[in-house]
Amino acid sequence: AQSVTQLDSQVPVFEEAPVELRCNYSSSVSVYLFWYVQYPNQGLQLLLKYLSGSTLVKGINGFEAEFNKSQTSFHLRKPSVHISDTAEYFCAVSGDNFNKFYFGSGTKLNVKP
């Protein structure tokens, strides 16, 4: 079975400050890892994904994440956030066949001026 834990339900941060959104997963098989962003009343937009290769993954809007197999983590980072980054962020895992995504409970990032 697979599961995803996002410990922080809300993260307030000031504009231009760095941010890290935490994601831990559990799985008995190899996984693919994803971060999605959801703006209010909109669908999911893929930020980045780890399928294989380099453990440091760069995505859109200046976000990056690092896959750490030993710690079963896939934390999302951005060195300097903008007001426009205010949204909810979901970490997700999927198995080898991409047949099912398991989502974390989401982290609301609130960027303050």
Next chain:
Amino acid sequence: GAVVSQHPSWVICKSGTSVKIECRSLDFQATTMFWYRQFPKQSLMLMATSNEGSKATYEQGVEKDKFLINHASLTLSTLTVTSAHPEDSSFYICSAKSHGVNTEAFFGQGTRLTVV
């Protein structure tokens, strides 16, 4: 990446009526489609998986007679919420993937359903 489109983006319906949500893969053949539901302030939960030409497989606790899923072609799956009630108000998102062992799944933009 590939494009998956949902229609409508939002819909308001009266209690007791049925509403149909479409999920289309625009530039690839989606042999498998998935329907997720997002409750307010919660994460997304898989409702069902449908393979083209076959009956959908529902997750535990999802009423198959209430949430009718049809995947009649390689580019279209529909979710019909029958006899909708206010508690069915939610955000419904589909994803689609093409044939193959490790082909990636792509998500639609979601449909906001409000039952009044």
